[in-house]
Structures are given as C-alpha cells and as structure tokens.
Amino acid sequence: MSQSQPVWWASESLWRKVAIWVTGGSLVALIFLTFDTMAYIKAGGINVPAYSIINKRVGYEFNEEHNRYEPVIGPDEPLFGKMLSEEEAKELVSKGKLNVQAKNCMGCHTLMGNGSYYAPDLTKSWLDPAWGSKEIREDQMVAFIMDPSDKLHNGLGRKMPRLGITEEEARATVAFLKWMSAINTMGFPHNFKAIDQSDPEPSASATVVETVDVMDTGGAADNAPAQQ
Amino acid sequence: MATLGVFDTANLNGGQKLAIKYFSVALALFGAQVLFGMFAAFQYIAPDFLYEVLDFSVNRTVHVNALVVWLLYGFLGGVYWILEDEAGVPVVGLGLANLIFWILTLAVVIVVLVYILVQVGPADIKSIWLIMEGREYIEAPRWADIGIVVSVLVFFFNVAATFSKGKYTGIGGVLVLDLLALFGLYLAGMFYTPNVSVDQFWWWWVIHMWVEATWEVIVGCIMAYMLIQTLGVRRKIVETWLYIEVAMLFGSGILGLGHHYFWIGTPQYWLAIGGFFSALEPVPLVAMVVHAVFDSGVHKLKSNNHPALAWTIAQAAGNLFGAGVWGFMHTLPQINLYTHGTQWTTSHGHLAFYGAYATAVIAFFYLAAQKSRGNVWMSGGLVGDWKWKWALAFQWIGMLAMVMALLIAGYEQSQVERAMEGATWMGYFAGQSHPWFIQGMNWRMVGGWFFSLGYVLLVWDILTIGKRETRPSQVLAPAAH
Numbered sequence: 001m002s003q004s005q006p007v008w009w010a011s012e013s014l015w016r017k018v019a020i021w022v023t024g025g026s027l028v029a030l031i032f033l034t035f036d037t038m039a040y041i042k043a044g045g046i047n048v049p050a051y052s053i054i055n056k057r058v059g060y061e062f063n064e065e066h067n068r069y070e071p072v073i074g075p076d077e078p079l080f081g082k083m084l085s086e087e088e089a090k091e092l093v094s095k096g097k098l099n100v101q102a103k104n105c106m107g108c109h110t111l112m113g114n115g116s117y118y119a120p121d122l123t124k125s126w127l128d129p130a131w132g133s134k135e136i137r138e139d140q141m142v143a144f145i146m147d148p149s150d151k152l153h154n155g156l157g158r159k160m161p162r163l164g165i166t167e168e169e170a171r172a173t174v175a176f177l178k179w180m181s182a183i184n185t186m187g188f189p190h191n192f193k194a195i196d197q198s199d200p201e202p203s204a205s206a207t208v209v210e211t212v213d214v215m216d217t218g219g220a221a222d223n224a225p226a227q228q
Numbered sequence: 229m230a231t232l233g234v235f236d237t238a239n240l241n242g243g244q245k246l247a248i249k250y251f252s253v254a255l256a257l258f259g260a261q262v263l264f265g266m267f268a269a270f271q272y273i274a275p276d277f278l279y280e281v282l283d284f285s286v287n288r289t290v291h292v293n294a295l296v297v298w299l300l301y302g303f304l305g306g307v308y309w310i311l312e313d314e315a316g317v318p319v320v321g322l323g324l325a326n327l328i329f330w331i332l333t334l335a336v337v338i339v340v341l342v343y344i345l346v347q348v349g350p351a352d353i354k355s356i357w358l359i360m361e362g363r364e365y366i367e368a369p370r371w372a373d374i375g376i377v378v379s380v381l382v383f384f385f386n387v388a389a390t391f392s393k394g395k396y397t398g399i400g401g402v403l404v405l406d407l408l409a410l411f412g413l414y415l416a417g418m419f420y421t422p423n424v425s426v427d428q429f430w431w432w433w434v435i436h437m438w439v440e441a442t443w444e445v446i447v448g449c450i451m452a453y454m455l456i457q458t459l460g461v462r463r464k465i466v467e468t469w470l471y472i473e474v475a476m477l478f479g480s481g482i483l484g485l486g487h488h489y490f491w492i493g494t495p496q497y498w499l500a501i502g503g504f505f506s507a508l509e510p511v512p513l514v515a516m517v518v519h520a521v522f523d524s525g526v527h528k529l530k531s532n533n534h535p536a537l538a539w540t541i542a543q544a545a546g547n548l549f550g551a552g553v554w555g556f557m558h559t560l561p562q563i564n565l566y567t568h569g570t571q572w573t574t575s576h577g578h579l580a581f582y583g584a585y586a587t588a589v590i591a592f593f594y595l596a597a598q599k600s601r602g603n604v605w606m607s608g609g610l611v612g613d614w615k616w617k618w619a620l621a622f623q624w625i626g627m628l629a630m631v632m633a634l635l636i637a638g639y640e641q642s643q644v645e646r647a648m649e650g651a652t653w654m655g656y657f658a659g660q661s662h663p664w665f666i667q668g669m670n671w672r673m674v675g676g677w678f679f680s681l682g683y684v685l686l687v688w689d690i691l692t693i694g695k696r697e698t699r700p701s702q703v704l705a706p707a708a709h
Binding site: 006010011012015016018019022023026027029030033034036037038040041042043046047048051090093094095096097098099100101102103104105106107108110111112113114115116117118119120121123124125128129130149153155156157158159161162163164166169172173176180183184185186187188189190191192193 | 268271272275276279280283284285286288289347348349350351352353355356359360361362363364367398402420422423424425426427428429464467468471472474475476478479482483485488489490491492493494495496497498499501565566568569570571573574646647648649650651652653654656657660661
C-alpha cells in the first residue's frame with residue numbers, strides 16, 4: 001500500500017461519521033424501546049402483575065396458542081390466609097426483595113435465570129413440587145428459609161447456610177417469590193412441572209385470558225398473566 | 229534516564245507513575261479473584277469446605293467483584309498510562325488523581341472486608357446502603373457506589389481536561405466520549421425497587437453496556453495505542469480501524485442489550501431484537517483480530533515488547549472466541565431458553581472476561597514493566613524469557629480446560645435440568661448429580677490449578693522481567709504501509 005490518501009470507503013473521516021451516526025441511531029432506538037418496555041414491566045403492567053396478585057392462586061401452564069408456558073391466575077388464595085391491599089402487598093413484597101438482596105441470594109441462586117449457579121433457579125420456586133403439597137407449602141418454605149441446614153431440599157451435600165433470617169423476613173421472602181412466579185417470563189423456564197394446586201371441588205377454575213401476540217400486531221400488546 | 233533494567237519511577241511521566249499504582253492494585257486483586265474462584269470451584273466438589281464460614285455466595289461475590297474492580301483498575305491505569313503521550317501535555321489535576329486513587333483503594337478494601345466479615349444484613353434498606361446490594365457484579369453497597377461515581381468524575385476530569393489542554397487525537401476523542409457513557413451508565417444501577425423486572429432491566433444497562441459496549445471501546449482505544457507502541461503501526465491506520473470498530477461495537481452492542489431481555493418480564497419483541505443484534509456482536513471482534521494480525525504481519529512480528537505483543541494477539545483471539553463465538557453459541561432465544569443461567573453461561577463468562585479484558589490489562593503490565601526499567605530490551609532473546617512464555621501458556625491451558633469442562637457441564641445441565649426436567653428443584657439436582665456434570669466440575673478444578681500456577685509465574689515475571697538485561701529497547705523502523 002502507498003502513503004497516498006486512501007480510497008473514500010477506507011477514509012478516517014467517513015468512518016468517524018459512521019461511528020457517530022450508528023451510535024446515535026442505536027441510542028435513540030434504545031430509548032424509545034425503553035419507554036415502551038416500561039409499560040410491560042411496571043407492577044400492574046402488561047407482563048408484570050400488581051403486588052396484590054399474592055392474594056390469588058398463581059399457576060404456570062403450557063399455553064397451546066403461544067406454544068409456551070405462562071402464568072395463570074386463579075381464584076382467591078391469600079398468602080398466609082390474609083387478604084392484603086395493594087399497598088400492604090407492596091410493602092410485604094418489598095421487604096422480601098430487600099431480604100433477597102441483603103442476604104445475597106443471587107450469590108448462589110438465579111432469579112429469572114440471572115445470578116449464580118450453585119443452587120436452583122428461584123423464578124418459579126413458589127410452584128415447585130418439592131414443597132410437597134399446596135397445603136403445607138407456605139410453612140415448608142418459611143421453615144426452610146429460616147433454617148435450611150438440615151432440610152431434605154438440599155442436595156449433593158450442598159446445604160443452604162443459616163443466614164439468620166427472622167420469621168417476618170422469611171414470610172416476606174415467600175411473598176416476593178409468589179409475586180415473582182406470576183411474572184410472564186416468555187416461557188422461561190420451559191417444561192416446568194408445577195405443584196398440583198387443584199381444588200377438590202371441580203367448580204374452581206383457572207383461566208388463561210385471551211392474549212395477543214405482539215409479533216402479529218406490531219407491538220400493540222403482549223401476553224399478560226390473566227387476572228380474574 | 230536511570231540504569232537499564234532497574235525499576236525507577238524517574239523513567240515515567242506523571243500519568244504513568246499513577247498508572248503503576250493502579251496496575252499494582254489490579255495485579256493483587258487478580259490474585260484475590262483467582263483465590264476466591266478456587267474456593268468456590270472447590271465447594272462444588274466438597275460442599276462442606278468453609279460451610280457457614282465463607283459460603284459459596286461470599287466466595288463467588290468476591291471472585292466476580294475482584295474481577296470487575298481489577299479490570300477497571302487496569303483500564304484506569306491504561307488510560308493514565310497513555311494520557312500524556314496522546315495529549316502531549318502533563319496530566320491536568322494529577323494531585324487530585326493521586327488522592328482519589330488512595331480513597332478509592334481504601335473503599336475497595338473496606339467493601340471486600342465487609343463482604344468477607346459481615347456478609348449479610350437484615351431485610352432493610354440500611355443493608356443496601358452499608359453492607360451489600362445483592363445484585364450480581366455490582367454488589368457493592370450504595371455508599372461505595374457514590375464513592376465510585378465521585379472517583380470516576382475526577383478521572384473523567386483528568387482525561388478530558390488533559391486532552392483539551394493538549395491535543396485531541398482520534399484515540400483521545402473516542403476515549404473521552406466512551407468514558408462519559410461508561411460512567412453515566414453506572415448511575416442506572418443506583419436505585420432500589422421492589423420490582424425485580426425493573427431492577428434487572430436497569431441492572432443490565434450497567435452490566436451489558438459496560439461489558440459488551442463501553443469496555444470494548446476502552447480496550448479498542450488502549451490497544452490501538454499498544455499497536456502503535458509495540459509495532460510502530462501508523463496512527464492513521466489504527467484510528468481508522470478504531471472508528472470502524474466503534475461503529476460496529478455500538479451498532480451491534482447497544483441493541484444487543486436485548487439478549488438480556490428475553491426472560492425477565494420484558495415484551496416479546498426483545499426476542500427478535502436481542503437475537504438479531506447480539507448475533508452481530510462477533511463482527512467487530514473479527515475486525516479486531518484482522519486488524520491485530522494484519523498489523524503484526526505487515527511488521528513481520530518485529531516488536532519492541534514481545535510479551536506485550538503476545539498478550540495483544542491473545543487478546544484479539546480471546547475476545548473473538550470468548551465474547552464472540554462463545555457468546556453467539558447461546559445468544560439466540562431458541563437456544564437461550566435452555567442455556568440461560570447454566571454452566572454454559574459460566575463457560576462463556578470465563579473465556580470472555582479473560583480473553584477480552586484480562587489479556588489487555590496484562591499486555592499493559594508488560595508495557596509498564598518495560599518502561600519503568602528504563603525502556604529495557606524485551607524483544608527476542610530476552611534474558612529469562614521462559615517465565616513470560618510459561619505464564620502465558622499455563623494461564624491459557626488452565627483457562628481453556630476450565631472453559632471446556634464448564635461447557636460440557638453446561639450442555640448436560642441444559643439437557644437434563646432444563647429440557648427434560650424443566651428447572652424444578654429436583655430437576656436442578658438431577659442435572660447437578662449427573663456424572664458428566666461432576667466430571668466437568670473436577671476438570672474445572674484441574675484447570676484452576678494450572679491457571680493459578682500461571683498467575684504466580686505472571687507476578688514473578690512482572691516483578692523481575694528485564695532485570696538482567698543491559699540492552700536498550702529495540703528501535704522500530706517506521707512501517708512501509
């Protein structure tokens with residue numbers, strides 16, 4: 001190659017302009033998408049339920065139409081037997097979230113697949129069949145979180161440590177986990193076999209609300225966990 | 229000029245003296261990263277090891293935080309190293325920069341001690357402020373966040389003011405804009421919300437936009453300087469490439485953020501956007517390899533600093549394979565549904581952080597070692613050159629062993645835990661107890677020992693390289709292209 005001026009497509013000034021325009025354009029697109037996404041992920045948004053969802057039964061079932069697993073909201077099933085207002089529910093879930101952060105749960109577990117891989121994913125832990133049955137689940141979870149060291153839920157010699165979690169903190173953590181399980185995570189985790197939550201009475205129903213696929217509608221709506 | 233082969237800061241300009249301090253802490257934190265990584269890796273094999281003393285969560289947190297901080301220290305050092313050469317004037321506000329170095333380092337020490345000694349706090353916002361944020365990679369408590377922001381503002385002032393007073397080179401211009409973005413993005417992670425989806429949405433703004441965008445550009449800048457220094461590549465070539473890389477890195481990386489928005493409650497369009505743009509992310513990394521290899525070839529590998537050049541080429545290759553190939557392998561949502569949050573990610577994380585970033589900082593360690601010893605000879609036939617070669621070899625053998633072992637474990641985990649069992653508690657342990665998984669963890673440990681040995685050799689080499697040399701550095705002839 002010679003020392004002469006390069007051809008136009010290899011010139012410094014062209015690529016400087018390309019770098020600026022590509023970066024600027026991408027940022028504008030990202031900011032637009034961020035505003036749009038907030039409508040989906042705010043509590044009570046299209047994909048993320050209000051905190052008071054913990055008053056309801058939360059399931060996770062395969063949706064034939066969307067060809068993926070989705071949260072299904074059922075009849076009233078208040079956590080620890082107590083119906084909460086939206087504010088009370090938010091306060092409880094928030095305390096649970098603070099506990100999850102202050103105890104560094106992500107140091108071993110994943111939440112929605114993000115975190116560490118030394119212990120199971122917690123996204124749908126509220127629905128895990130390992131808690132036995134839905135009647136004993138809440139107590140099992142609280143007891144486990146408070147002192148996990150001697151419980152059967154550990155495996156391979158890996159024991160969750162005792163983190164000095166109080167009963168109040170443990171109950172709040174369960175509330176957080178129940179709320180998180182109602183987030184529509186686009187089918188993650190796939191093929192999750194949820195705990196049996198059916199009632200003895202055949203009348204109780206769990207419904208998936210009609211949802212619209214965003215890919216067909218140009219972004220107008222998405223799949224919301226149904227609330228009835 | 230001081231005696232050849234003897235460490236003397238009189239050989240360095242002001243920015244470079246400060247860079248040496250940053251590099252020293254970086255090298256020590258690299259050691260902490262390796263040590264705590266070994267603890268965590270061993271706990272997969274012997275879970276009772278340090279149970280309720282230094283639990284896996286503690287070791288893993290120190291492991292990844294030490295990583296982030298030592299790389300940042302390496303970048304800060306790298307930028308201070310090149311600053312006066314690039315701008316042509318002494319660093320503006322160097323006294324303040326030195327003060328900030330000590331404050332930042334004290335803060336890092338306190339944060340790590342709290343991780344190790346206090347570990348957890350009550351479910352209260354005070355814990356987030358004082359002990360731990362519990363958010364992977366940016367676990368540092370809020371008080372430390374504020375300290376980091378103040379420190380980086382001073383750093384940004386140093387860099388911008390120095391270039392403004394002297395001259396803005398192409399590298400300088402890109403660097404200043406990139407640093408502005410890098411530090412602005414950190415603010416996106418500094419808030420509390422009970423909403424885990426909103427939390428992770430902004431958390432990824434920090435993590436992704438650092439690791440897959442702004443860090444790549446910083447490395448592009450300092451490695452551009454590295455090629456000018458070690459090979460004598462013409463500035464115009466290097467800077468044109470830098471613009472091309474920036475266009476491609478930001479063009480793919482900014483919307484490539486979408487590959488973290490598949491499964492956190494975010495809308496479905498992110499599957500398409502994230503899949504498409506993150507599939508493009510390897511393209512600039514290919515360009516960087518072409519650039520480094522082409523320049524090395526043009527200059528017939530005639531370099532004044534062989535170890536730095538070797539690590540530069542290792543960086544180009546490591547970046548391409550670790551970030552590019554390993555990232556691409558599981559970035560499409562159809563695959564990521566099964567691999568997200570498995571050892572597959574760990575395999576990618578190890579090769580990407582090491583290949584793209586650790587190698588770049590190590591290359592700078594060698595640049596610093598050379599100049600601080602009076603610009604001593606570090607080309608062919610360097611006395612005691614077996615050390616840098618074996619340090620490089622052991623680290624790469626160890627790293628590749630870890631990466632392949634983790635990848636095999638990841639494949640198995642994706643298949644058994646995810647595809648077959650659906651990620652339940654029992655499914656998780658079915659995956660973890662599979663012989664292929666257990667073998668993966670054992671081989672990872674073996675790789676870890678090799679890597680540790682490579683680390684020890686590296687430290688020994690950095691502290692001694694060029695000591696017994698009496699020849700001055702090779703003079704590079706200007707390139708013919």
